[in-house]
Amino acid sequence: MAPVDWMHLLHQAFFGAVAAAGFGVLFNFGLKALAWCAAAGALALCVRTLGLDQHWSLEAASFVAAVSASICANLFRRPLGPRGNAVALAGCIPMVPGAFFGQAILGALAVTTPHPENAAVILTAIEYLLRVLFTLAAIGAGLAIPAYLLKHREF
Template sequence: MLAHVAQYAAFGGIAAAGFGVLFNFGRAALLWCAASGAMALAIRTVALNAGWNLEAASLVASAAVTACAVGLLRRQLGTAAPAVAVAGCIPMIPGAFFAQALLEMFELTRAHPVNPEALLVTSTISVLHVVFTLFAIGAGVSIPVHLLRGREF
């Protein structure tokens, strides 16, 4: 299991650093992006292996990454700390579910689709996974940012 988690963490770190490049972060911030992406995917992978659903695992992982980034990196990165957390959480977006939903919806537009009811149900389930996971990631990022915003907390 440790190798499985390490693999996801490594790829999450690489992807998050790539998003940091797209966001024009400096070199120091890119290292923190990679660390936040690795942490996010590691936490989510452990939660998924523990039997959690994708949405709950993504919520906890994004909240943990954001709390660490905002709480620990605020002095070093300033206002860029939440952006580093966002870059670390982007690799958790379930692209496979979205691709499956799109392909099945394209299949529904054919002249005579095979078993259209089943295609509609499975594509709708895939879209719901994507939407609820995006909501969970958004909540996991925004809640710690708002809670850790001021010193009077």
């Protein structure tokens, strides 16, 4: 096991909290729910960072982070009420790999030029696109499985 770099972990937690609270604002949550969004984002990014530091794949680390955010949102069902799953979603949105998606789009645009450079551009674009799709699927499954297994009859 690799030692934990606490400053890197705190950095990820802080910016995960800021990004998740920002998505909570976009989802039109109240001020009290924004704090829960920030906590979910900090938790999700911490868990994903710990997984990546242990040399897990991005998809596996994102899945475990989404599961942990979803379980915590369901454990705090009483203060969150019916918006618990939405809070978990807002906490997981900062884990979407935007840089990979940008590279996939740029690779797809490079393929459409009149004289594409080589086949490596196509393969790289497909690789990045697949990583984005698998990571999104892992986050979605990580959010859905605990929400389904821990659902309450009042929802």
